[in-house]
Amino acid sequence: VHGHAGRLIFGTLNGKPCVCMQGRFHLYEGYPIWKVTFPIRIFKLLGVQTVILTNAAGGLNQDYKVGDVMLIKDHLNLPGFAGNNPLVGPNEERFGVRFPCMSDAYDRDLLKAAQVVGAELGYSDFMKEGVYCVLGGPSFETIAECRMLNRLGADAVGMSTVHEVIVARHCGLRVLGLSLITNKAVMDYESEERANHEEVLQTGKQRAEQLEKLVSTLVARVELNNNYCGFGD
Numbered sequence: 001v002h003g004h005a006g007r008l009i010f011g012t013l014n015g016k017p018c019v020c021m022q023g024r025f026h027l028y029e030g031y032p033i034w035k036v037t038f039p040i041r042i043f044k045l046l047g048v049q050t051v052i053l054t055n056a057a058g059g060l061n062q063d064y065k066v067g068d069v070m071l072i073k074d075h076l077n078l079p080g081f082a083g084n085n086p087l088v089g090p091n092e093e094r095f096g097v098r099f100p101c102m103s104d105a106y107d108r109d110l111l112k113a114a115q116v117v118g119a120e121l122g123y124s125d126f127m128k129e130g131v132y133c134v135l136g137g138p139s140f141e142t143i144a145e146c147r148m149l150n151r152l153g154a155d156a157v158g159m160s161t162v163h164e165v166i167v168a169r170h171c172g173l174r175v176l177g178l179s180l181i182t183n184k185a186v187m188d189y190e191s192e193e194r195a196n197h198e199e200v201l202q203t204g205k206q207r208a209e210q211l212e213k214l215v216s217t218l219v220a221r222v223e224l225n226n227n228y229c230g231f232g233d
């Protein structure tokens with residue numbers, strides 16, 4: 001999509017071997033859901049143990065400000081309610097079980113580690129924790145939809161990530177999810193604001209340096225055996 005480079009970059013980050021997707025596939029681009037999540041299985045086969053998934057999202061929680069970073073503690077998979085789940089079809093036993101658990105989708109130790117690192121870097125003022133809701137896109141939400149999602153328990157809304165999380169958990173990868181609140185979802189009929197992709201890209205650029213620092217510091221602290229340095233375990 002415009003704004004995503006569409007590259008796969010291999011290297012080391014703070015001494016840790018990493019592979020980084022510079023961009024992702026989205027359902028609304030017309031890709032089948034298995035293709036959207038295909039890179040996750042490639043990562044598994046490459047020996048990856050931990051994935052850090054990031055996205056741009058609209059803020060539904062009235063306490064959120066543009067530029068906040070929301071650590072994802074849970075998700076609402078709305079396309080999934082209609083049967084649009086990346087695991088639909090014959091189960092690939094070599095990756096995981098038919099009915100994977102999702103109540104532990106977002107690794108609590110990694111989430112705690114992200115909070116600790118965020119605080120150390122002085123980012124606490126703009127770091128939140130909340131529930132991400134995925135929709136199919138590409139149209140942004142109506143006011144009624146935003147109000148409904150917020151009442152259903154969503155703090156942020158976007159068009160990605162959740163499918164990747166489901167496939168990652170199915171094959172046993174540990175997941176940390178980060179949403180950058182790039183815009184406030186319009187919840188009020190009096191509002192003159194309009195969701196637009198340019199604002200999304202602009203907010204992304206403004207926070208890029210801090211997000212890079214957060215992720216790279218965190219990566220430095222995650223041990224290859226999935227333990228963490230300096231977080232009490």
Ligand SMILES: O=P(O)(O)O[C@H]1O[C@H](CO)[C@@H](O)[C@H]1O
Pocket residue numbers: 001024026054055056057137158159160161196197200
């Ligand atoms: O979720 P990512 O890929 O960060 O992008 C978000 O931003 C785009 C809308 O501006 C949509 O693709 C939405 O999902």
